Structure formats: C-alpha cells, structure tokens
Amino acid sequence: MPRLRDVAIRSDVSVSTASRALTRPDMVASETVERVKRAAKELGYQPNLLARSLRTRVTRLIGLLVSDILNPFHATLAKGLQDAAFDHGYSLLLCNTDEDPDKELTYLRLFRTHQLRGFVVVPTENSAGLLSAIGELPVVEADRTSGLPGFHAVLADNQEGTEAAISHLIAFGHRRVAIIAGKLSITSGSERLSAYLGAMERAGLPVDPGWIVHGDHREQGGYLAARALLSLPPERQPSAWFVINNEMTAGAVRAILEAGLQIPRDLSLIGFDDSRWAQLMHPPLTVIEQSPYDMGYTAGKILFDLFERGPTPPGVLRLATRLLERASVAAPAPAQLGS
Amino acid sequence: MPRLRDVAIRSDVSVSTASRALTRPDMVASETVERVKRAAKELGYQPNLLARSLRTRVTRLIGLLVSDILNPFHATLAKGLQDAAFDHGYSLLLCNTDEDPDKELTYLRLFRTHQLRGFVVVPTENSAGLLSAIGELPVVEADRTSGLPGFHAVLADNQEGTEAAISHLIAFGHRRVAIIAGKLSITSGSERLSAYLGAMERAGLPVDPGWIVHGDHREQGGYLAARALLSLPPERQPSAWFVINNEMTAGAVRAILEAGLQIPRDLSLIGFDDSRWAQLMHPPLTVIEQSPYDMGYTAGKILFDLFERGPTPPGVLRLATRLLERASVAAPAPAQLGS
DNA sequence: CACGCTCCTACAATCGATTGCGACAAGACT
DNA sequence: AGTCTTGTCGCAATCGATTGTAGGAGCGTG
Numbered sequence: 001m002p003r004l005r006d007v008a009i010r011s012d013v014s015v016s017t018a019s020r021a022l023t024r025p026d027m028v029a030s031e032t033v034e035r036v037k038r039a040a041k042e043l044g045y046q047p048n049l050l051a052r053s054l055r056t057r058v059t060r061l062i063g064l065l066v067s068d069i070l071n072p073f074h075a076t077l078a079k080g081l082q083d084a085a086f087d088h089g090y091s092l093l094l095c096n097t098d099e100d101p102d103k104e105l106t107y108l109r110l111f112r113t114h115q116l117r118g119f120v121v122v123p124t125e126n127s128a129g130l131l132s133a134i135g136e137l138p139v140v141e142a143d144r145t146s147g148l149p150g151f152h153a154v155l156a157d158n159q160e161g162t163e164a165a166i167s168h169l170i171a172f173g174h175r176r177v178a179i180i181a182g183k184l185s186i187t188s189g190s191e192r193l194s195a196y197l198g199a200m201e202r203a204g205l206p207v208d209p210g211w212i213v214h215g216d217h218r219e220q221g222g223y224l225a226a227r228a229l230l231s232l233p234p235e236r237q238p239s240a241w242f243v244i245n246n247e248m249t250a251g252a253v254r255a256i257l258e259a260g261l262q263i264p265r266d267l268s269l270i271g272f273d274d275s276r277w278a279q280l281m282h283p284p285l286t287v288i289e290q291s292p293y294d295m296g297y298t299a300g301k302i303l304f305d306l307f308e309r310g311p312t313p314p315g316v317l318r319l320a321t322r323l324l325e326r327a328s329v330a331a332p333a334p335a336q337l338g339s
Numbered sequence: 340m341p342r343l344r345d346v347a348i349r350s351d352v353s354v355s356t357a358s359r360a361l362t363r364p365d366m367v368a369s370e371t372v373e374r375v376k377r378a379a380k381e382l383g384y385q386p387n388l389l390a391r392s393l394r395t396r397v398t399r400l401i402g403l404l405v406s407d408i409l410n411p412f413h414a415t416l417a418k419g420l421q422d423a424a425f426d427h428g429y430s431l432l433l434c435n436t437d438e439d440p441d442k443e444l445t446y447l448r449l450f451r452t453h454q455l456r457g458f459v460v461v462p463t464e465n466s467a468g469l470l471s472a473i474g475e476l477p478v479v480e481a482d483r484t485s486g487l488p489g490f491h492a493v494l495a496d497n498q499e500g501t502e503a504a505i506s507h508l509i510a511f512g513h514r515r516v517a518i519i520a521g522k523l524s525i526t527s528g529s530e531r532l533s534a535y536l537g538a539m540e541r542a543g544l545p546v547d548p549g550w551i552v553h554g555d556h557r558e559q560g561g562y563l564a565a566r567a568l569l570s571l572p573p574e575r576q577p578s579a580w581f582v583i584n585n586e587m588t589a590g591a592v593r594a595i596l597e598a599g600l601q602i603p604r605d606l607s608l609i610g611f612d613d614s615r616w617a618q619l620m621h622p623p624l625t626v627i628e629q630s631p632y633d634m635g636y637t638a639g640k641i642l643f644d645l646f647e648r649g650p651t652p653p654g655v656l657r658l659a660t661r662l663l664e665r666a667s668v669a670a671p672a673p674a675q676l677g678s
Numbered sequence: 679c680a681c682g683c684t685c686c687t688a689c690a691a692t693c694g695a696t697t698g699c700g701a702c703a704a705g706a707c708t
Numbered sequence: 709a710g711t712c713t714t715g716t717c718g719c720a721a722t723c724g725a726t727t728g729t730a731g732g733a734g735c736g737t738g
Contacts, residue, residue: 004695014717015718017716019696020697023696027717028716032717048452052695054387054389054694054695055722059389068418072409078433086445095421096422109385113386114430277615280619282622343726354725355687355727358725366685387723391724394725394726
C-alpha cells in the first residue's frame, strides 16, 4: 500500500505539503494541489486511518451495543444508526451482548481501546453498573434508559402508545385486560406497565393481580407468561392481552395457538412494536408501531452533534407511536364479559 | 486516558519494559511483571489499539458487507460472524450497501483505510467488478459467490435444498410446479433455478416457460413475480410454487392473500430459508431451512484461519439444508391437476 | 581476578500520518 | 532601496505503542 511519502516523492513535494494538499487544499498553491492529487490517484493512495487518528486523537468510529441483533427491532435500529453513520462519514462497530454482563464489559472496554468516538447502547439490566465506568465517552441510550443521570436518550413514547392500545381494547368493549409486562428494571417495561395501570384506572376498570405477568422480554418469556395467563381459572380469564414487546408477543401467540384458541374469537391481542410476522400471521396482528429506524438514526444524529458541539445537557427524546389496527382485536364474546 | 508511559513511570521501569511486561511477560523478570501489571490496573490503563496496530501493522478488525441487515438471513449471518469474531478477539464493522454500487465501493475503500484485516461479503451483482479492485485483503464470500476465482466461499447446498423442495411437491402429487427465481447473475439464484430445472426434468415433468419468473430477491420483487404467475391463464396455472428466498416468499404470500387464495387449498407453497413469520403465518410455511448463523460463524473461522496460516487455495464450503415440513403444501385439488 | 554467560532492562528507531513554526520568494508600499 | 505582507512550502516534533540492539548486573568457572 502506497504511503503519503510515495505520493510526496512522485509529486516532488515534502510529505507535509502532500498532506496539506489532500486535506487542506486552501493552504497550498492550487497548481501543487493538482499535482499531488494526480499522483495520489495514480498510485491509488488511501490514507492510513490508524496513523491519522493516532495523530489527531480522533477516530471516525462509533459503536452499537445491543443484546441481540436478531431481534428485528434491534436490527432496524442498527440500520438507522448505520445510515446515520454513513451520512456523517462514520463507521459502525456492531456488538451483541446476549445480555451477558461479561460480554458487555468486554465490549465497553473494547470501545475505549479502539478509541471509538462514542456509541449507542440499548441498555440491559446490567448496563447501569457498567456504563458508569466508561467515563468520558459520549453515549446515547436508545429504546430504554439505564436510569443513570447524564445520558442522552431516544425512547418511544411508551405512555402514549400503551394508552392507545388499552383505549383501543376498551373501545371494543373489553373490561378484563391483561398485560404481559417486562422487567421493572428496564424502563420500557416499567413505563408501559404503569401506563397500563393508569389507563385501566382512568377507565374505572379493576385489575386482577393475576392479569399482570412479567416476562424476560424474550420469546420464551412471552410464552411462559402466556401459559400463566391461560392457567388462570375461567372466572378470572381476561378477554384481551396487551404484550409489551415483539419477542414476547411471538411467544404469546405460540402459546395461544398451542392451546387451540383463536384470535380474536377467543382472545383479543395487541402487541407493542410491529414486525413482518405480525403482518403476515393469521390473523394480522394489531400493534403499536414504533420507529426503530428513526430511533437509530436520531440516536446517531445526537451522537454526532455531541462530537461537534461538545457536551450538551442530556435530554430525553420521545418518538411518537402509532396504533396499527389490523385484525387481532374484536369485541369479547358475551360469555367473556364476566362480571 | 493513561498511557503506557504513565504505567512505566509508576512502576519505575522504561516504556519498553512496561510494554513487554504486559504483552510478553516471559521476557521480563516476574517480579517486574507483577509491578507493572499492578500499576496498569491501578491506573486503569487500556492500550491504545491505534498505536499498537500502526506499529505492528495488524488490526483486529474485520468487516461485514451485506445488502440489507433487515433481512433476517443477513442479520443471523451477522450474528454468527460476530460471535466468531468475539471468540477470536476481533471486532466487526457492519456495512449495509442497500445494493448501491457507490456505497459498496465506498465501504470497500473504507475497509482498506481502516486497515481491516479482512472481511466477509454477501456479494451482489455489482460486487464482481469491485472486489477485484480491493487487492490483497483476505475475503470470504457468504451465501453467494461473485463468480470471481480466488475467493473462499461458504454457501448453502442449493442443489440439495432445491431438489428436496421439488421432490416434496412432486410426492404430494404436484406436476405443475412454478418457481419464483432470482437474478441469474447471483449464484444462489442461478443454482436454485438450474436445480429446479434438473429436478423437473428428471421427474419427467414439462415446464411451462410462464412458470419461471424472476424477481429481484426483495419483497416487492416476489410480489410482482407472484402477480405475474397469478395472471397466467387458468389452463396454464401451476398448482405449486417454489420461491427461492425468504424476502420474495413474503411478497408472494402477500400477493396470494390479496388474490383471495388459500394456502394450501388453492396453491401449495414452499420457500427457501426459514424465518419467524414463516412459522407464525397461517398456515405455517413449509421451507428449506438453511443455517445462516453457521454460515456466518464458518465464514469467520475461515477468515481467521487465513490470517494465521496465510493464503490458502480457495475452496467452496457447502452447508447442508433441511426440509422443514409444515402446512403450506398439500395435494393439488383435482381441478388443478390439469393435463 | 578476568572472562564469558545468562537475564533484564533501557535507548532509540519505527509505524504513517498531522501540524506549529520558520524560511524564503514575490510583490506592495513608503 | 528598504521594509513589510502575503502566500507557499519544508523541517522536525508528535501521537502511543512495539521491538532490534546494546549495555549492565550478577553469577559461575578456569
């Protein structure tokens, strides 16, 4: 690989002039710039970013830390961030933690050793303890917050979305609405649960404690939570479920199908976050749509802003949600109305 | 951030000894090693990989170039590669090209400027011309090959998979089997098409030219191809479709539902590559399952092998496929048997 | 005691860029 | 003619690590 020195020799200038000709052309005579550029092109010169970054103390690398890129929500977020990175001339280091604190710590360290400029993280339960250790690196949290002060965050408007979901169910006549909730230590989980409780209370509807089950945000967790709901005695059965994320919704659907129930005849269902399978399943699933792509793109923009303008007072940005009415919600069967 | 110099001063040795104590402890008195390590820990020292890589001329970065990380196939492949990278102490740069040759070229250049050690690519039509330009960088192709000689590749056993699909349909009594094929310039597409033709011929079944439609490997392409099939005159209608990738299968399903047809009553369907929606849709889709995770992991292993052992004669590794029988294939209705 | 040997350690060069500063020439101005 | 600008360009230091080589300490041996 040709070095800057080769370009300099070929265009008969010093290395410093060659450097300036390529990066700050206004400081060099235009005729010289031309000569240097031509030489660079002829040699196929590509600057060594390691050397440049070492000298300037600035890289053009950012990171993304998610628990699982297989979750379409994360994949879409990754794409949004990647596009933002591309638009700003940055490259993206992708890291899956699999919810493993050791991996998470390893990656966080890696971010520092690789001299990343900053990163975006979808925090997990363990993140809070770890993030406080990384120090001065600019960070933007997406989807959830670790609860730590000082971080910028881009989140969905969980309250608005949840309320829309519950209102939708109530409008169909449901009075017995269950929730497959998540971990309280994860903000998206706790916010959606409390919005559910608020919406039910405002509607004057009692909530059976058995209607609140907690999953681990993964498919299997949703499945187990659904089984718990299905095993409630008949007189306590809810007529509709609200599931707080897409993975658990998939698990819940699996459990429902296994139990031989039909949606929405026997049970109405509404999920948080859209996905292809939600559109294609039978019946198509009514969901609260979020914008993971925008979330990623926006998180990126905030990050780049941070790079340019320096530290900013941290703020939380809420992205709107939207009710996508499809066919998994219907009026409850008379027998289900209960007391 | 503390530098090695700080560690050296604190442990009262020279920078070079500090360096050796941390990276080649056998060359330094164990008592000194101890002292240096302690100092490093106390200071929270993290080596600057830019400087190290600049000096050693070797980074621990690899890249992944895919057209679209939103495709679960690519996402899963990415995860496999990421896990392989983690296991070998490498980090992964993720790049989406969106099938845009400009982006692809930009990223390829980026790989060189970032001094990546090598990369994995799922080639597109444009890749062939570009890959030849990147020179000496180790590359492993996944899922498809660009057709260029000299590259290692990890592919699905397209012939085996396609034959299993067609045999399955034939075993159910289908004689009129259509294919939604891809671009011939993409090997996975051409291989699956020719395997289809071979299987039909060996079964002694004629193929109506109208039964072969080409899509662009994306959802919309599958939709359009499906519309083309559905608009064939009744006497030329196939009783079963084989779709060569998951995105186009989704589009095809959309078109079928729009047309008010029922699977498998009116039409049997079998897709290549499994996905969650294929499991959850109604009816669950019979598919040829591939192992994108293994593909990514294996591609990574080949790449790391290349790093360690130096250039190897390029080879093509085929990963087995498996027929996942679900419920989208049934015997054709008598009226469909045709002539 | 001189010599050679083995261990350790330090000095200094090096990777490939960027950049502060000074040198120099050409032109403007007094 | 002398001085001052202005515009270009080169020298050399620098970023933070790694590593070839040389030198010194400690020890055993003849």
